[in-house]
Amino acid sequence: MKRFTSFDFGLSGLTSLFHEDWSHVGEVEEVVSSYLSVGEGPVADEAQKKEAAALERDVAALACSSLSDGDIEMLFETSTSWNYRFRTSETGRALLGRIDSACRRWQKTYGRVSAEADPMWSSPSVVNEVCDLIKSTPLQPSGEFLRYFGSGISELRDALDRCARRVSADLAFRLLLRVHLANFISVERDYWARYEGVSSRLALGEDLLSSVEFLIADTRPEAN
Template identity: 70%
Template sequence: MERFTSFDFGLSGLAALFHEDWILTGGVEEVVDSYLSVGEAPVADEAQQKETAALERDVAELAGSSLSEGRIEMLFSMSTAWNYPFQGDETGRVLLGRIGRACRRWKAIYGWVPLEADAAWSSQAIVNEVCDVIAKTPLQLPEEFRRYFRSEVSELRDALDACVRSASAELAFRLLLRIHVANFIPVDRSAWARYRGIACRLALGEDLLSSLEFLSPETDPRSN
């Protein structure tokens, strides 16, 4: 079964819009609206409807998980290269609630269609494999994370592992890839091979994985 897109999607896809200048777009709701924009079209196509459904599903799974507020906040902030700071009384679930409500408003206007579903994407085999790759992948966090945000590799692994077990293995894997890209964390040869295998089993598109190619020596012509 194929996905509705070959690119990143859902919460990990949305995180890419929280770049250095995201505040110029407006608040969180405006960024969501921009991400789900249909442009000048009076109606949304099926892919846009599925994108909205994927984002709403990711938010619901993460909000309903056993992850602490701090772990949710760390995963989202790291997915945005720390361009989204949590301030004041805002927590991870407060943010997820804002995103979820924006999705529901969009659906009320443009409608929705069900997402593709395959039992293999949430199987125990996938859960085990994603947990294993999270535990074993070398994650070289930039020094400034440890200096300013106290984010150690062990904390990131624990948060991703909890996401796999309590929310969604697929979401945790997409967040892992997004964290690599957002923070320029290298992907070594063994991890690259395993990432490719998991992406294939989850039917994730080639364009999603290709976004990591510049981080892996496996894709460097000089490595041949």
């Protein structure tokens, strides 16, 4: 089954808008509206409706899961390179609630469709493959970002693993790619073929994976 877009989408796609200047857009709700924007048009096309459906599904699955608020907060903060920081009184599920409400308001205005689904994307073989990749792929942030991670790489792996097993392997893998992009974490060349394999089995578009390709670590020996 082919996806409705070749780019990132859903919650992982939304996190890309939480860059260092995101607050100039407004509050979280305005960022969601910007993400789902139809421009000047009075109607949304099918792809835009499917984008909203994918975002709603990701958020609902994560909010209703057994993941802790701490897990959700870690996944969101690392996916935004800590450009989104949770306030003392804010929880991961409270943020998801705000995103969900903004998404539903958009759907009330422009229409609702069902999110795309394929049994392959949640099959045990795919879940196990994604979890194995999360467990084994090197995640080595550069010095610029290391101060944010501290000793939290193992905690991040655990949160991604729980997301893959209890929520969605599809979402967990997209968040893993977003963590790479947001924090300029290289992908070891030996693992790139495995990233391509998982991406293919999840029917993710070529533009999503190619956006990470520049981060492949060149481990080839230098020529004399």
